[in-house]
Every structure is written in structure tokens, then in C-alpha cells.
Amino acid sequence: MEFRDLKTQYQKYKNEIDLAVQEVMQSASFIGGKHVNELEQQLAEYVGVKHCITCANGTDALSLVLMAWGVKEGDAVFVPDFTFFSTGEVVSFNGATPVFVDVDETTFNIDTEKLEKAIQKTLAEGKLTPRIVIPVDLFGLPANYKKVERIAKQYNLLVLEDGAQGFGGNIDGKMACSFGNAATTSFFPAKPLGCYGDGGAIFTNDDELAQLLKSIKVHGKGNNKYDNVRIGVNSRLDTMQAAILQIKLRAFIEHELKDVNKAYQRYNQKLNGIVETPIIPDGYYSSFAQYTIKLQSKEQRDGLQAKLKENGIPSMIYYIKPMHKQEAFSNLVFDDNEYEVTNKLCNTVLSLPMHPYIKEENIEAVCNVIQDFLK
Incomplete structure (x- = not known):
């Protein structure tokens, strides 16, 4: 018995996946190209946002947004205590301080009452500046964004939805990865929508943020990759994975x-x-x-x-x-x-x-x- 049966999935879509991979091989277009562009459009349409920016993995997706938002030392970022390490890791990696918040015993997602108390405590201590909250859609269930977004607005915080496990979920028809100021997901093979390696994506309706992310993820490029206007990273979804994900996205939806x-x-x-x-x-x-x-x-x-x-x-x-x-x-x-x-x-x-x-x-x-x- 398989815990997450990727073998059966491959056998069902073997012909389509193999053809998609061969097309990439024959075109010799391994980075960027039509498969990546088409996938980003398809993902944005499915989630219901203006922009989807793919990248190398789900951890990078979170980190890229924090970089774009200028997170720095002295900033507090509120993260659920019960989740995978990367959600807190990216906060420290970008120089800020994670503030962990206990979760709801029923949903496993961030406890909104305890979130507000953690924000108030941080403000009272005066050592850190509350900046961002990163709710996690744990095990596939979207967090309570109605309350999270209300609290964030009250305390002037940005909301970054960690939808690494939540892609495909929804609240009253509003899709996961469409909440907050920006959202991310992961295409790690075992995720609801997974590729055959690592991959990730960022979703947002913010035009300016989208353009900034597209620059940061490719060495801070300007007009082209040899025109570097800021310090960035190298974080791209490769074309092979994009071609595979196009097949798997259709199966996921169908x-x-x-x-x-x-x-x-x-x-x-x-x-x-x-x-x-x-x-x-x-x-x-x-x-x-x-x-x-x-x-x-x-x-x-x-x-x-x-x-x-x-x-x-x-x-x-x-x-x-x-x-x-x-x-x-x-x-x-x-x-x-x-x-x-x-x-x-x-x-x-x-x-x-x-x-x-x-x-x-x-x-x-x-x-x-x-x-x-x-x-």
C-alpha cells in the first residue's frame, strides 16, 4: 500500500506525461518558454488571481515574497507553531524574527484569538515591529482568513498565505492561494498538485509586487537577465516540471x-x-x-x-x-x-x-x- 500513490497516477497519465517530456527534450528549451508561461496563466485562472509567478520550490516562494516586502531585522512575523519548518525558516533566513502562535485543536490551523494576543504582546514588549502573519493551510484545509485578515487590517500587518498543502481547497468557493496580500504553494511530489521534482508558485493581485518578484527570482534582472538592478536569487521552475504540471493540473481539476x-x-x-x-x-x-x-x-x-x-x-x-x-x-x-x-x-x-x-x-x-x- 502506498502512502501517496504517485506510481498509479503516472501509469494513468503515462502517455501524456511522456509526450510532454519528449516535447521539451526535442525543443531543447529547458528554462522558461511556453510551458512555463502557459502553466502560470492556467494556475492564475484556476485560483482566481491576476498573477502567478512560478519558482524553484515552495520555500523559495515564501522567501521571495518576504524579500519583496523588505522584511528585515527587528521585524516580527507571526507563524503557526504546528507546521513544517520552512514557514518559520524563511523568516529567520530573511533576517526577521518568527513569533510562533498556537493552533486550533480542531482545524490544526493558526488560532486567531491567540494570534491577536501574540501581536498585542509583541507590541507591548516593544522589541520587535509586527509586520506579517503567515497562516498555513495545514493538511489541505484553508486557515480562517476572515478572522486573520480582520486582525491583520486592525494591526496594519501583511498576510502571506502559505498554501503549500492547501492548493485546491476553498472557503465558500474562494480558492486557496487567493487569500491575503500574496499566497504561495509548493509542487513537491507529495503535495496535492505535485511535479516530479521541486517547484513552487506565488499568487497575487498586486501588479507591482508581481513585477518585483519576477525580477528578484532571476538575479534581480531589469530589462533582461544581464541587466541587474537589484540583488536577487536564482529560483525558476524548469520547463520539464511545467510540462508535467500542465498534465497533472488537468487531472487534478477533472x-x-x-x-x-x-x-x-x-x-x-x-x-x-x-x-x-x-x-x-x-x-x-x-x-x-x-x-x-x-x-x-x-x-x-x-x-x-x-x-x-x-x-x-x-x-x-x-x-x-x-x-x-x-x-x-x-x-x-x-x-x-x-x-x-x-x-x-x-x-x-x-x-x-x-x-x-x-x-x-x-x-x-x-x-x-x-x-x-x-x-
Whole structure:
């Protein structure tokens, strides 16, 4: 059984993907070109924004926006404590200070009440200047942008949506990666829309920001790549990945997003009353980068993971350590008591096999092991 079955996906679209790759090989256009331009247009149209700027990976996407916004030492950037390392990493990489905020126990996304308290605390301390909040669409579920954007407006903060796991989700029809002042996503192979390597993208309606990002991502270019008007980086989505993503985007829109939500519903039906299953609030739609359950304790969680492994069933723990406990941030001071929910989640969550191609019998097998273990 595959945790995220990329092999079956490839076999289904093998002919189209192989032809797309061969076209790139035959054209010898490996950087830029029509595939990248077409993909950016298709992605922008799907998300519902004016601009999509592709880049080398999801981490770069976040970092590029922070660079464009002039984030610097002394700035505070608010980040959920329960997420992948890169969301906080890019803040420190660009010289600012990440301020970690506990998450909601039900949605796993940033707790908006605690976000406002963290902003107020930072202002009261007077050591850092609040600049940005980076909500994460964890496991495919968009964050509570209605409240996040209200708080950001009140305190004059920019909002950068980290949609690395959220691409395809929506809130009342408004697509993930269309919230905030800018948004990013990742095309890492295991993401809802993944390529066959690394890749990322930035989404925005801000014309000026879009132009600046296009410059920064190619060595700070001006009229051309040999006219360098600012210090930038080298972060481009290669043409091969763009060609592959065009095929996979069509599949994602046509059936994959619907199929992964059908799998979510089947899991929930079979696990109802047995274990704590994901809850999707009214009006929200998840792209289910992960299907994550909660156990009663670390011992129970670890025991279940071992039992699943005995039965040939893969599972993953996202995440084993809170952001505020990562050694890379050991120079920062945090009160562990402010992260009660994240500390608990790191000891009790377990993600099960989840993808658009998972079979009914696979879900049945996973659920039977869980039921037998917990009875």
C-alpha cells in the first residue's frame, strides 16, 4: 500500500506525461518558454488571481515574497507553531524574527484569538515591529482568513498565505492561494498538485509586487537577465516540471480533488466513533494533503503506528516536534505553556494513506487495523 500513490497516477497519465517530456527534450528549451508561461496563466485562472509567478520550490516562494516586502531585522512575523519548518525558516533566513502562535485543536490551523494576543504582546514588549502573519493551510484545509485578515487590517500587518498543502481547497468557493496580500504553494511530489521534482508558485493581485518578484527570482534582472538592478536569487521552475504540471493540473481539476474528498468521506464513515477524525468547518473544502487522526496519548499513537506497520500499512507523523522546540530556533525565548495544543498534537496525531487513487479495500484494511487495535 502506498502512502501517496504517485506510481498509479503516472501509469494513468503515462502517455501524456511522456509526450510532454519528449516535447521539451526535442525543443531543447529547458528554462522558461511556453510551458512555463502557459502553466502560470492556467494556475492564475484556476485560483482566481491576476498573477502567478512560478519558482524553484515552495520555500523559495515564501522567501521571495518576504524579500519583496523588505522584511528585515527587528521585524516580527507571526507563524503557526504546528507546521513544517520552512514557514518559520524563511523568516529567520530573511533576517526577521518568527513569533510562533498556537493552533486550533480542531482545524490544526493558526488560532486567531491567540494570534491577536501574540501581536498585542509583541507590541507591548516593544522589541520587535509586527509586520506579517503567515497562516498555513495545514493538511489541505484553508486557515480562517476572515478572522486573520480582520486582525491583520486592525494591526496594519501583511498576510502571506502559505498554501503549500492547501492548493485546491476553498472557503465558500474562494480558492486557496487567493487569500491575503500574496499566497504561495509548493509542487513537491507529495503535495496535492505535485511535479516530479521541486517547484513552487506565488499568487497575487498586486501588479507591482508581481513585477518585483519576477525580477528578484532571476538575479534581480531589469530589462533582461544581464541587466541587474537589484540583488536577487536564482529560483525558476524548469520547463520539464511545467510540462508535467500542465498534465497533472488537468487531472487534478477533472477528478483528483473530488476523488480525494470521497476517500475522506469513506474514512470518516468507517472511523466514526472509533477515533477522532478530521473536521471540515461549514463552507470549507479541503484538498486533503493529509488525512490526520488524533489518538488519546503518545503511547497509543505510537502503538497504532507500529500495528499498522506490522500489517504493511504506511503512516506518517506530521509533526513530531513543535516549531518553538526546534533547535534552529533555540536562540529565541518562548513560554512552553503558550503552546498547549501544539504540544498535545505532536504527541497524538497520525496521518493515514491518502490520495485520489486509494481503493476502497485499502481504506477498509486501514480502518480494520485501527478498529481492532482500539477495541
